[in-house]
Amino acid sequence: MANTDYSAAVSGVYKGMILLGVVTLIEVGVSLFGKGHLGIDPSPYTWILVLVAIALIVLSLYKAYYIIYEFMHMGHEVQGLRMSVLLPCLLLVWAIIAFFHEGDAWKNRRDDIQERNNFEIQDTPSPQGMIYYHDWDNLG
Amino acid sequence: MATDTTVSKHHDTHTHDEDAWSGGKQPFKASYGKLMMWYFLLSDAFTFAGFLIAYGTLRFSSPTWPVPDFVFSTAPFGIHGAPLIFVTIMSFLLIISSVTMVRGVQEGHRENKNGVVFWMFLTILGGAGFLGCQAWEWTNLIAVEHMSVTRNPFGTHTIDGTYLNIDGSLSSSEEAKFKAGESYLIHKSGHAPEWESEENTFLTEANKMIDAKNMAAIPVGGVDFPGFKLDEKGFIHRKFTAADGVSSMQSWGPKAFGALFFFITGFHGFHVFSGVVFLIIIMLNAASGLYVKRKNGYEMVEKIGLYWHFVDLVWVFVFLVFYLL
Numbered sequence: 474m475a476n477t478d479y480s481a482a483v484s485g486v487y488k489g490m491i492l493l494g495v496v497t498l499i500e501v502g503v504s505l506f507g508k509g510h511l512g513i514d515p516s517p518y519t520w521i522l523v524l525v526a527i528a529l530i531v532l533s534l535y536k537a538y539y540i541i542y543e544f545m546h547m548g549h550e551v552q553g554l555r556m557s558v559l560l561p562c563l564l565l566v567w568a569i570i571a572f573f574h575e576g577d578a579w580k581n582r583r584d585d586i587q588e589r590n591n592f593e594i595q596d597t598p599s600p601q602g603m604i605y606y607h608d609w610d611n612l613g
Numbered sequence: 614m615a616t617d618t619t620v621s622k623h624h625d626t627h628t629h630d631e632d633a634w635s636g637g638k639q640p641f642k643a644s645y646g647k648l649m650m651w652y653f654l655l656s657d658a659f660t661f662a663g664f665l666i667a668y669g670t671l672r673f674s675s676p677t678w679p680v681p682d683f684v685f686s687t688a689p690f691g692i693h694g695a696p697l698i699f700v701t702i703m704s705f706l707l708i709i710s711s712v713t714m715v716r717g718v719q720e721g722h723r724e725n726k727n728g729v730v731f732w733m734f735l736t737i738l739g740g741a742g743f744l745g746c747q748a749w750e751w752t753n754l755i756a757v758e759h760m761s762v763t764r765n766p767f768g769t770h771t772i773d774g775t776y777l778n779i780d781g782s783l784s785s786s787e788e789a790k791f792k793a794g795e796s797y798l799i800h801k802s803g804h805a806p807e808w809e810s811e812e813n814t815f816l817t818e819a820n821k822m823i824d825a826k827n828m829a830a831i832p833v834g835g836v837d838f839p840g841f842k843l844d845e846k847g848f849i850h851r852k853f854t855a856a857d858g859v860s861s862m863q864s865w866g867p868k869a870f871g872a873l874f875f876f877i878t879g880f881h882g883f884h885v886f887s888g889v890v891f892l893i894i895i896m897l898n899a900a901s902g903l904y905v906k907r908k909n910g911y912e913m914v915e916k917i918g919l920y921w922h923f924v925d926l927v928w929v930f931v932f933l934v935f936y937l938l
Contacts, residue, residue, distance in 0.1 A: 479719070479723065482719055483716070483719065486712055486715045486716060486719070487712070489712065489715075490708060490709065490712040493708045493711075494705060494708060497701065497704050497705065497708065498701075500932075500933075500937055501697055501701050501937070503937075504682070504697065504936070504937040504938075505682065505696060505697065508680065508682045508696070510682065510696060516794065526938060529933060529937045529938060530933065533929050533930060533932075533933040533937075536929045537926055537929050537930070540711065540922055540925060540926045540929070541922075541926065544711055544712075544714075544715050544922045544925075545918075545919055545922045545923075550641065550642075550643060551641050551642050551643075553640075553641050554641035554642075554643055554648065554651065557641075558651050558652070558654075558655050561655060561659075562655075562658065565659075565662050565666075568662070568663075568666055569666055569669070572666050572667075572669065572670040573666075573669055573670060573673050575670060575674075576669065576670035576671065576672070576673030576674040577673050577674070579673075579674035580673060580674045580675065580676060583674070583676070584676070
C-alpha cells in the first residue's frame with residue numbers, strides 16, 4: 474500500500490513538471506504572438522493585446538497555484554494554515570489597483586505639462602493690438 | 614521528536630487548555646519550523662510584490678517603455694534576435710530544480726538518505742545553472758549593452774520615421790524605416806556588433822568617422838556628425854526624420870528601467886544564491902547522517918524545499934512582469 478502511494482506521488486511530480494513546462498511554453502508563445510513575432514501583428518487591435526495580457530496573467534497565476542498546492546503541499550495542510558498564509562495576499566489586490574491608478578495619473582499629469590509647455594505666447598501682436606494667450610484654464 | 618508524538622497523542626485525548634502552554638501541541642498540525650517558514654515566505658512575498666508593483670506603477674507612468682522581447686533577445690554563443698529564448702531556458706532550469714527538490718523531500722519521507730542527497734545535489738546543479746545564466750545576462754546588459762542603474766540605452770520610438778545615412782541623407786533602406794512603438798538600442802562608440810544589418814554597417818562607419826577625428830577627449834556637449842550625435846559619454850545617437858517631417862535623434866529610454874531590472878532580478882538572484890548555499894549545507898548534513906538521528910522524515914529538507922519552491926514561485930511573476938508582458 475505504502476509503495477503504491479509512493480509511486481503515485483513520484484509519477485505525480487513528473488506530471489507536474491510536464492504541466493509547468495507546457496504552460497511556460499504556451500506563455501512564451503502567447504507573449505511572442507502579442508508582440509507580433511509569429512507572423513501576425515496584433516498591435517492595431519487593442520482588445521487582442523488586452524486578451525494576451527489577461528491570458529498571460531491567468532496562466533502565471535495557475536502556475537503559482539500549482540507550485541503552492543502541489544510542490545509546497547499547501548493542499549495537504551489544514552484549512553487554518555492555508556487561510557492564514559493565502560488570505561493576507563488579498564491585500565495586494567488593492568495595492569495593485571491603487572498604485573497602477575497612481576502611475577496612470579502621473580502619466581496624464583506629465584502629458585498635460587508637456588502639452589502646456591508646448592504652447593507659445595504669440596509675439597506678433599494680434600490685429601487688435603492685443604497680445605493673445607492660449608486659454609490655459611480650458612484645456613480639458 | 615519521537616517523544617513529541619507520544620506527548621501530542623496524550624494531549625489529543627485530554628484537551629485541557631492549560632496543557633497547551635506546556636508545548637507538544639502543534640497549531641495547524643505543522644511543526645514550529647515549517648509554520649515559521651510559511652510566514653517568512655509570506656512576508657518575503659510582500660517584499661517582492663512591493664518591488665513588482667513599483668515596476669508596474671513606473672511603467673504605467675511612463676509614456677514609453679522598452680519592449681522586453683527586444684531587450685532580452687540575445688543568448689550565449691552569438692545568438693541574437695531570438696526574443697525570450699534565453700529566459701525561457703532559465704525558467705525551465707528553475708522548474709526542473711523544483712521537481713528534483715520535491716523528489717528529495719519524498720525520499721526524505723521514506724528516510725532514504727542516499728535518495729535525499731542525490732536529488733538535493735541535482736537541485737543544487739539546477740540552481741547554480743540558473744545563477745550562471747543570470748550572470749551571463751547581466752554581463753551582456755552591463756558590459757555589451759551598457760545598461761546601468763541610472764542609464765537605460767533601450768529607447769522606444771513615439772512616432773513613425775526613417776533614419777539618416779552616415780552622410781546625413783535620408784536612408785532609402787527598408788531596414789532604416791521604423792514605426793511608433795519600436796525599440797532601439799543606443800550603442801557606445803568603439804565597437805559594433807558583428808552580424809550583418811543596416812544598423813551595424815552604420816555603426817561601423819560611425820566608428821570610423823569618430824576615429825578619424827582623433828579626439829583626445831569628447832568635448833563638453835558632445836560632437837555633432839551629419840548622421841548622428843556623439844554624446845559626452847561616447848554614445849552614438851542616430852538622427853532620423855519623423856513622419857511629420859521633424860528631424861530628431863534617438864533619446865535615452867526611461868531611466869527607471871535599469872534600476873528596476875537590476876534591483877528586482879538581483880534580489881531574486883540573491884534568493885537563489887542563498888537557497889543554493891542552504892541546500893549545500895543541508896545536503897552535507899543529510900549525507901553526514903545528522904537527520905537520520907532525528908527520525909522526523911527529514912523535516913529540514915522539507916523546510917529548505919519550501920524556500921526553494923518559493924524562489925521558483927517568485928520567478929513565475931518576475932518572468933511574467935519583466936519578460937512576458
